[in-house]
Amino acid sequence: MQTLYGYQVHPGSDDTLFFALSIEKCREAAVEQRREMREVLNQHEVGAMAIYECLVRVDLVSLLEMLNDPDDAYRKLLLSKILVEVVVD
Numbered sequence: 249m250q251t252l253y254g255y256q257v258h259p260g261s262d263d264t265l266f267f268a269l270s271i272e273k274c275r276e277a278a279v280e281q282r283r284e285m286r287e288v289l290n291q292h293e294v295g296a297m298a299i300y301e302c303l304v305r306v307d308l309v310s311l312l313e314m315l316n317d318p319d320d321a322y323r324k325l326l327l328s329k330i331l332v333e334v335v336v337d
Contacts, residue, residue, distance in 0.1 A: 249327065250306045255335065257281070259295030262329075265322060267302070271332065274299055278335040299333040302326055 253274035254265035266281075268274040278297050285291045304325040314321045 250304050252302045252304055253299060253332075254302050254322075254329075255281075255299045256297045259297045262298075265300070265302075267322070271299065271301070275333065275335060282335065282337065294337065297335045298331055299335060300329045301332045302330075303328045 252267045252269065253271045254267045255274050255278040256262060257264040257266050266274070266277055268277060278299065282294050282297065285294050304322075305327055306325070310325050314324045317324070
């Protein structure tokens with residue numbers, strides 16, 4: 249098992265998470281994405297983005313399941329997901 253940190257790529261939705269090895273890297277990526285959403289996509293209001301501490305399975309069987317059926321891939325490895333922080337401006 250391994251602990252990773254993931255933030256909501258689309259504010260308010262857990263459909264897609266971006267993962268990092270540390271909460272600091274995860275937070276940095278979320279802050280950068282929020283900046284890009286405001287500047288590049290011209291979104292003035294960006295909703296809060298949750299950051300989760302995620303415990304994932306890391307074994308060959310789990311990896312094979314994910315590779316052979318990539319839809320909803322991260323959920324196949326996810327053992328637990330705990331809200332640890334919310335990124336806002």
